[in-house]
Amino acid sequence: MEGIPLHLRYAVPEKGYEKFWEGLTRNEIWGTRCSKCGTLYYPPQRDCSLCNTSDLEWVKLSNRGKLMTYTLVKAKPQGYENQEDYVIGIVRTDEGVDLMCWIRGNPRVNSTVKLVTDGKRVVGEILDV
């Protein structure tokens, strides 16, 4: 028999992270840094759980980095079924932050990457010829 479908609708809070989401419309990638112990958080955190403070400042990350690894996604999940095939990568920025992004161009591990945004996410453009 057919089970009753379950439709889940989620409201996800953005409070405190507006700067990050706005940055994605301006080619800016923002993390947070604890003003007490200096820990840099990416993804950004509102709280520094290491020294129990909420006194963090926003820090803009470098737009250049190196491709650590990647994959070409052919079998796509619900929510992305209408997308063209996409490449997910992990890039290490100049300051040593590892971040997930989509990759444009012909990826190879250790390629130099320029990081931009497309309004919804970080995108790494491969600079090597």
Added chain:
Amino acid sequence: MRRRVGVIGVGMSKFGKRDDVSVRELSWEAIREAFQDAGITQRDVDLVVAGSTAYRGVELYPAPPVSEYSSLTGKSPIRVEAACATGSAAAFTAINSIASGMVDLVLAVGFDKMTEVDTQTSLAIGGRGGNYEWEFHMYGTTFPAYYALYATRHMAVYGTTEEDMALASVKAHKYASMNEKAHLRNRVTVEDVLKSRVISWPIKLLDSSPISDGAAAVVFASEEKIRELKIDTPVWIEGMGYGSDTSSIARRGEWTSLRAARDAANMAYAQSRRSPRDVEYATVHDCFTIAEIMAYEDLGFAERGRGAILLREGQTERGGKVAVNLFGGLKAKGHPLGATGLSMIYEVTKQLREEAGPVQQQFKNYVALTHNVGGTGHYAYVSILSR
């Protein structure tokens, strides 16, 4: 551990697309076998620990229906979850409940009916197996994509090839063909694997474990109880280590090895005073073929970067230095998340008791290991068992 704990009964349902049963009958299939194997009934059970991820089945809170069907109501106050390591989390809870002195006989039962939703929904659930906001939402991650990030890096750093990974699949299918309870019993060649559909490059369909339904059950008991019941073939838990890692895969700092698995292995070796060289049989978490290669390295069977050599040389086949996954592995035996960790204990118990039929490994010292990873290295459990 404060008190010695042993395995006295094991059971496992047939794995596969089980549209002939609900999660209740499926679980009872495993529980009944474990009870018969141990020679006990429900009356002997002090506590039931259920393990199920439950996200893909119609029954979102499946432990009470399973307990009710199995006449275990009143003894089952808990369901645990640790993604793909859920079965081991149930074993961990059961073992510690006995080791602490609280109870003497515990049934751990793990089950999942994963084929009740369609594949795309299943990918979307697995893709949330990292961090929803920072990964799935923005980048459309999938479970195969996560492991593919490890595969790509392992290939670039160590020269591991797609052919190497295919060898793990060929081995898994070969042994699953001899296991009546396995999900995929067809044999495959390296060429079949390389030509199969790309899921998330470099991972292809035949590098991937199937979406399976299944259940497994293990009866654990204290040493005193084992004597009282006059069990003559107990399998002892010498150690059970654990580890965990970041939800965000980008924050791991390396993508060629699973820190959680290394930590779990080191803890289990220390508890049991054993080393990788002592292990004669192992089940490893080969949800994707690259995971088997990393497991060899994380467990110390091979040096970092050299896991594929064991496959090329056949050292993890039956009769090899350390036989691995002779029941077909997650890759071909199947991978019903909640059941997998307990089905590993089922397998190792059968091997140590020399009840494994055509895939029996020859032991000298009767030492075996289970390696069960949850998520993409978010959780890991390694246990060492002996006869």
